[in-house]
Structure formats: C-alpha cells, structure tokens
Amino acid sequence: MSSQPQAAAAPLGVGILGGGPVTQAIHLPSLARLGDLLRVRHIMDVDPAVAESVAARVGARFSTSTVELLADPEVDVVAICSPHQFHAEQVIAACRAGKKAVLCEKPFAMSGQEAEAIAAVSAETGVPIIVGAMHTFDPAWLAAETAWGAVPGQVHTIRSSIVLPPNPRFEDFATEVVGRTPPPGRPQAGTDADAAMLSGGVMGLAIHDLPLVRRFCPDFADVRVLHAEALAPFGYVLSLQAGDTAIELRAAMNDTWEPDWSFEAIGDDAALRIDFTPSYVQAGSATARISTREETTVFGPFGHNGYEGEWRRLAALARGTGTAPSAATLIDDLEFALAIADSAAGRVRPAAAAAAEARA
Template identity: 45%
Template sequence: MSRILGVGIIGTGPVTQGLHLPTLMRLRDRFRVVHIAGRTASTTAHVAAWHGARAGTDVDALLADPAVEVVAINSPSDLHANHAIAALEAGKAVLVEKPLATSAGDAQRILDCARRTGGHVQVGTMHVYDPAWQAALARHRNHMAAATLIRSTIVLPPNPLFEDWSGQIIGRKGYPPPFDLTVAPVRAAIIRATIIGLAVHELPLIREIVPDWGDLRVLSARPLPPFAYDIHLAVGGRLVQLTATLHTHRWSEWSMAFLGADAEVRVDFTPSYVPAGSGRVTLVSESGTAIVPPVTANGYLAQWVQLHDVVCAGAAPLHGLAAAVEDIDLALTLADRCSAWAMEHAA
C-alpha cells in the first residue's frame, strides 16, 4: 500500500478547482488534501469543505501545518518564487504552477534554496509528463531531432467553457476589456504576457529537441486579440512557429508538430480542464502512418504520480528543477525579444 501524502494548496482559482483538486481526487491512494489557503475566506472555505480540508487565508499557517507534506502553489505568478522558497524552508515538497518565476533571478533563488535545503520542486508543465509526449520521445526522437520546422498550435475557446465542464467553479474573476493593439507598449505587454502565460506550456518540449537557443532570431511576433499570438523564430537551423488563438466556438486544437524532409511527428494533446486521457502521437513517413493511441492517464495525473514517486520512493525526477530554470530563462528571453519586436512593428 502506498504512503498517502498530505497536500496543502495555495490559491483557490480555476486551476485549483478545475485541475488539481479533481486530479488529486483520482489519486486518493497517494494524496489527501488537508489544507487550502486562499485570498478570499468565503471561497476558500467553500472549496475546502468539498474535500474535508482546513481552510484559511494565512499561507504561513498552511506552511506550519505538520499534516502538509506537499505544497501546490497556484497563487498569482509574481508570488510563485516567494511561496516556493517559503515552502522549501518549511521542509515541504513543492509543485508550482507555470511559470516557475517571473524573473531569472527569482528562478535562481528557488534553485539555490532547493539545493541548500535538499527539497524537491516540480513545475506543473503537464505536457512534459503526458504519456503521449514521453512515447513520442521514446519512439520518434530521431525524427523529431531532424525536423526543420517545429510548430506549436493552440486553438481554444475561452477557459470558462472547459472550466465549467470540469466542475462547479466559484469565485471566478471576469475577463479584462479588449486591448488596443494599435498602441506599441500594449502590443509589447500582451506578447510578453501571452508567452509567459501560454507559450510557456510548450517551450520545455521544444527545448527538449532544440536545447541550444544561442542563435535565436525573432522573425515576427504579433499579438492577436483577445489574448493570443503569432510568433515566428529561427533557431538552431530550424524555423519555430508558435501560434495561439482564442475564439467563441467549441472546437479546439492543442498540438506540437515536428516536420522534417522524411517524416512528421505530431502530438495532439487534450485541452486543459478536460480529463480525457493522454494525447495521441502520429508519425507520418514514407512507410505510412503510425499512431500511438491515447491512454487513460493525462499529464496532470502523471505529474502528481511523478511527485509521489520522487518523495516516497526516491525516484529520479523526470524533469528536474535545473532544467525547469533553463525553461523559464528561455521563456523570459523570448518574451523580452518578442516584446521588443512588437514595439517596433505595427499590429
């Protein structure tokens, strides 16, 4: 029988309510939610009551709770670093949502603290842990490494559609009004925010195949309404295309494609908040089409199982903290360069 770890969660927004709590309910042989801390007392109490957990607005009280062994950090992005470091100092294992931090200095502080305390920090890059992505690496890495075009495509309706399918979301904030993309500083701010908030999901996957970004060139970086982007890069002798669009209908696509002269490898992921199993891997080559069908587990399940294996069985991390720091360093560098491009070019 596996050991059951007590989980404390910081933050009560849709990511907690619609992603992590339903996932943890499926892993009751490994985890038990024991404490939730949020900014709004009423929302926190409501969410915690569903799981029989303690509720409060004091993060320090959560970190001092001896029943909490793992802290899931789903707070606003600019608080991730301080919350992760405080959890490490309290002797907790940490799962921190994307992004790990909002500056390279903060990411390094987390890494230094983890090394000093011996604590484990895992970033919630769910697609890194998705069984489909791991199958693609195991079976088709050579084809992926030979790709001359790498394409990330994210086409989604606004989050509330899938959030409401995943459960009853309470206390959700409204969306901001439309942005005026004719204003250069607005374009620069939006392209930066979308890279840190959306492209950050897929950059670790691309960096797995193209680890050296020293010759990165931004060919174009255009923000799209209401909160999306169309980015074209040259790196490592390849073209990299990052496209994201949000729309009002229900059709969705979340895919990574690696296209070379002799083959295409494509991984189609399920949308966030949709517990429909893993992605699907397709190889198209001169030999025909080979498909690795989805399995029951998705990336959210797999990342929590990985954390349990590391904490309880001493397993080697699948994607260590040092790699996660390099991931966020790349995301921040890309955000800076794309912001500069957007400042100089009209929408």
C-alpha cells in the same frame, strides 16, 4: 515460511496555495482520482470565502496564510497555484518548511535570478521541484520521447498550434468556480496592449509547449523572434529561429466550437505530431504519431493526461522514487520562455509608438 503482505503507504497530504479556477477545475478533479496516493488536507487563499468554499469540497482545512499552511504537519507536499509574482518566494518557503516535494504552476519564477535562487534552495534542502507544464507529463509525449530515436537530430521545423475558447467556458464545464475575477477588457489595438498580450500569451499559454520545443532545439541561446503579431480578442502569431530550426507558435482564443491543440516537429525523413486534449479537459492523454517514409507509429490515447501525470510524478518524488527535472532544465526552460516573451513584446512596441506618433 509465509510472508505477510505489506500495508499500503498512507496517502500523502497535499496543501494548495491558491484556490482559484486552476485549483478548482484542474487540480481537485485530478486529485479526486488519486486518493490512494494523495489527499488534499489544506487550502490557502487570500479570500477567506474562496478558501473555505474550496476546502469544503474536499473536507480539508482552510486558511488565508501561507505560513499557516506550511506549518500544517499533515501537509507533506505543496502545490503553488497563486499569482505568478508570488511563485518564487512560496517555492522557497515550502522547501525551507521541510516539505517532501513541491509542484509549482508555470512559470515557477519571473526571472533567471529567481530561478537560480530556487534551484540553490532546492539543492540545499533536498526538496524536489516540478513545474506544472502539463504536456511534459502527458503519457503520449513520454511514450514518443522514448521511441523517437534519432528524430530530434533531423528536425528543422517546429509548430505549436492552439485554438481554444476562453478558459471560463471549460472551467464552468468542470466545476462551479467561486471567486473568479472577470478578465479586464482589452484596450484598443495598436497600444501597449499588443505587447502585453504577446508577453502574457507566451508566459501563460505557449509556455506549455516551450519545453517540448526546446527538446528539439538545444541551441536555443540565439533564439530570434522574426515576426510577432497579437490577435483579437486574444491570441498570437510568432515566427522564430533557433539555430537552424524554424519555430512557429500560433494561438487563438475565441468562440470556436471545436478546440484544437497540436504540436509538430518535422524533419527530413521523420516527423512527430501530438494532438493534445484542450486545457481543463480530463478525458485521457494526447495521441502521438511518429511518421517515417515507411510507417506511422501511434502512441495513446492513454488513461490519464498530463495533469494527473504531474501529480503522479510528485507523489513518486515525495516517496523518494523517480527523478526530478534538473535545476539546469528548469532554469533553461524558463529563460527560453522569458527570452521569447520579451523579444515578441519588443517587436510590437516600436510599431505601437509609430502609430501613436502618426495619430498625434
């Protein structure tokens, strides 16, 4: 008896809340390569000109209303790419609207309380949620995680080093961005601008690597910021201690001609190094190296990176396959980042106050 081949499942419909540079330069190019799995059906942006222009690129509907997008029957999964302060309410609304899965840009909440509320609604509705920290979905990271064996137990030093040009340079390489808001000029150093830069740098840039950091220091509740310094025009130098683990977080965004993004976890007898492609660059995965006294094993580069990886995971979850990150993992990742951001900002505020008093 011959069996007829089963027809492939129709692509899932995607609705995107927020049509800004991340949607235009990251998500639309990623989704264009995944047309057999996902199709953009609806773009929402509060700026109607942006919504219409971005939607026209992919033949989707557009609106300026979250309610209208969530009511669209062709939208199966939702990506939340709006400003941070709207993430929690929009994640909850997408879950309650009966969507099959939600991808939220980082951070997915602005407090532990918001994160717990999201987790409760996700559990109640059964809608899985993933957070777009793209490095956790990079195939090279995932391959190293599968192969590193006992390495995490011996790691004593972790380093995340990021050297990048400003985001608009990569955005303009990727696409013609519409509706970009010019970044505000940085106030004079020695004011609260340093505290804001450190907090924003942690929650906007370091947060990509913090879930990786936490993988090697489970005793993160007592994390301490030993040194915090803001760099001009934008960047940070942070030294932390979590249990017995030393953590170094460094970033600089300037006119560099050669971008670099690396992550290292160093132990007594083994080390992991991952060289990631820069943000917005979609030219394959990172390359990971696990080195011991005897050998070095290389993983990657693979054919896609973490941006595409997160969409692949979302499609699988929407179809009932794969495993979503646990609520505890998402909440712990967020609270780890918030604790570092708050502590780093707090370390420079006394210095700024002292400098202001000296000038008075």
